[in-house]
Amino acid sequence: MDLGIKGRRALVTASSKGLGRGCAEALAEAGVDLVLNARGAEALEATAADIRAAHGVEVTAVAADITTEDGRARVLEAAGAVDILVTNAGGPPPGMWSDWGRSDFIAALDANMLAPIALMTALLPGMIERGWGRVVNITSQSVKAPIPQLGLSNAARTGLTGYVAGTSRQVAPHGVTINNLLPGIHDTDRATSLDQGVSQREGVDMATARARREATIPTRRYGTPEEFGAACAFICSQHAGFMVGQNVLLDGGATNATI
Ligand code: NAP
Numbered sequence: 001m002d003l004g005i006k007g008r009r010a011l012v013t014a015s016s017k018g019l020g021r022g023c024a025e026a027l028a029e030a031g032v033d034l035v036l037n038a039r040g041a042e043a044l045e046a047t048a049a050d051i052r053a054a055h056g057v058e059v060t061a062v063a064a065d066i067t068t069e070d071g072r073a074r075v076l077e078a079a080g081a082v083d084i085l086v087t088n089a090g091g092p093p094p095g096m097w098s099d100w101g102r103s104d105f106i107a108a109l110d111a112n113m114l115a116p117i118a119l120m121t122a123l124l125p126g127m128i129e130r131g132w133g134r135v136v137n138i139t140s141q142s143v144k145a146p147i148p149q150l151g152l153s154n155a156a157r158t159g160l161t162g163y164v165a166g167t168s169r170q171v172a173p174h175g176v177t178i179n180n181l182l183p184g185i186h187d188t189d190r191a192t193s194l195d196q197g198v199s200q201r202e203g204v205d206m207a208t209a210r211a212r213r214e215a216t217i218p219t220r221r222y223g224t225p226e227e228f229g230a231a232c233a234f235i236c237s238q239h240a241g242f243m244v245g246q247n248v249l250l251d252g253g254a255t256n257a258t259i
Helices: 018-029 041-055 069-079 102-130 148-174 189-202 206-214 225-235
Strands: 009-012 033-038 059-063 084-087 133-138 176-183 247-250
Touching (some): 009 018, 009 069, 018 041, 018 084, 018 225, 033 069, 059 069, 084 102, 102 133, 102 148, 102 176, 133 225, 148 176, 176 225, 189 206, 225 247
Parallel strands (some): 009 033, 009 084, 033 059, 084 133, 133 176, 176 247
């Protein structure tokens, strides 16, 4: 399918690896020029080079922490006018409700609620002025159904979801859509580190930890960054202009809910 976005320009934050990279690759395949970001310059430059070579699109890489004001300022300056924004950042650490104080919540809110909101605040006016724009926020399955040990994530991402619910209706008259993509477990470094936690806690090897998790998913496997990226690119496409304020779950059926 021609996504109708060839020649558009996208900013994908936290995109040297994993789900962010999956989104960047799928947008590049559709002919979209990219601004990529991550903290580590080496992996970021390598990803940018791979994408340039594979898809022949223009790729700008900015090594910066997207959760800080200074980092965002540098990314936004390099990005300039973008048509598509995909927001992403690392997820908060797991733990118990009794572990977390104000500073832990502030860090989670900065990364998973206030950073995407700041990026939207900066980039929505240009999209509105040009009469076309797409925003996809990578959130989590934990927005639909809480993951108890990820209380910081449950809290921060639900705040972002509430913001998007209202704001998406305010910008839709201008040809700009905002939607959220909710990953369940996907095969990335983050999944490996979650499996390591299970392996250590339960005294089993990594293969057993993964097999146990896979057994709880109707697809009996983890999702891939490629599948995730393809869904993201479709939501960013010309064809998805009537999709507004939605929370699209990609979890292999793991969330047991009718709607
Ligand atoms: P990942 O494989 O660990 O990749 C994270 C990417 O984000 C890397 O490129 C990393 O590069 C970059 N990054 C992290 N913190 C950053 C920051 N502060 N500023 C800029 N870049 C940053 O993680 P993932 O699995 O793709 O997960 C992406 C998001 O989806 C996370 O918020 C995660 O919690 C959420 N999620 C993932 C899953 C899953 O199963 N994978 C499920 C539900 C939700 P640097 O480290 O070099 O900065």
